[in-house]
């Protein structure tokens with residue numbers, strides 16, 4: 001079954017040539033993009049959809065969320081808005097509520113959050129464990145995550161649970177917990193920060209998870225300068241996330257990690273993406289991550305929602321894009337790129353492999369997954385020009401109309 005989307009006022013492809021086409025059309029065939037070009041040259045299809053001059057973008061790729069949780073932290077948020085500092089300790093509150101919630105309800109809550117994200121244009125989404133913090137609960141979170149998200153990250157190293165010795169807990173994260181979670185996860189992450197895991201403990205987690213065959217990601221440099229970026233680059237992590245407090249050496253190390261990359265799929269030459277989480281920065285009153293400085297230094301940047309109940313209770317990628325343009329110095333094209341192609345790069349999904357049916361996400365090109373976001377606006381510029389407006393008009397996820 002093929003569908004022709006025609007009369008697109010703007011088609012922002014975020015493809016390898018970063019083309020933006022006017023008066024364009026796209027053909028979806030099954031789950032893939034079969035054709036794109038000038039509307040006047042479009043081939044026939046089984047069905048057609050008149051976009052009436054609206055703008056089409058790739059669906060958002062949200063490469064950093066924490067959706068497997070119960071409970072709410074309104075009181076902590078209120079205290080923060082009254083001047084309290086954010087600290088990692090709040091994670092324990094969510095862990096208590098999550099542990100006390102059954103599988104059915106935890107799954108239902110997570111599915112509701114995914115549905116909210118998709119209804120706002122997110123078509124590919126990662127989520128993490130990290131509110132279980134014992135072997136059984138982390139395995140349960142990973143299992144549930146694998147049923148609701150496209151990619152699952154093991155974050156047993158989120159917080160040392162109360163009453164446990166930090167080194168003993170780190171060994172558990174690297175041993176029995178890793179083994180229990182492994183069947184459900186593609187990635188592992190560690191919160192390398194004051195109040196969470198030290199450099200040495202983080203190193204131990206990254207070593208063990210790499211040995212278990214997981215791809216690596218790091219929560220780093222969120223609350224102050226630290227070892228997160230350095231470790232992420234040293235271990236060849238796919239991304240380091242937060243990156244609020246960066247030294248010149250951190251930025252140089254991130255840029256250098258991409259020096260051998262030719263833009264192709266070769267895993268060996270890939271570097272570490274810097275993932276900025278502006279909704280989190282605003283909700284915790286941290287300085288906004290230096291996305292402009294990173295891009296100027298040649299570091300690929302992703303934007304993600306970091307949807308979680310503590311630091312960023314939103315899955316709105318449009319809000320992140322708007323903030324990146326209005327407050328972080330990115331152009332609309334750069335911000336949309338970071339929230340689509342950048343997220344895909346951070347998840348190793350920017351290029352596909354036709355042989356095994358794994359399709360690229362985060363850009364609009366022939367053969368890529370048909371993940372599309374039609375705005376109720378003539379151009380992507382409206383995302384920044386009309387901040388906070390509900391601009392999502394239609395969404396296709398793997399070729400299926402999702403909104």
Ligand SMILES: N=CN[C@@H](CCC(=O)O)C(=O)O
Pocket residue numbers: 066088090091094191219222280306308309310311312
């Ligand atoms: N920084 C660590 N983890 C989450 C917040 C977790 C929480 O406070 O519940 C984050 O990415 O911001």
Ligand SMILES: [Zn+2]
Pocket residue numbers: 064065066219306
């Ligand atoms: Zn996070």
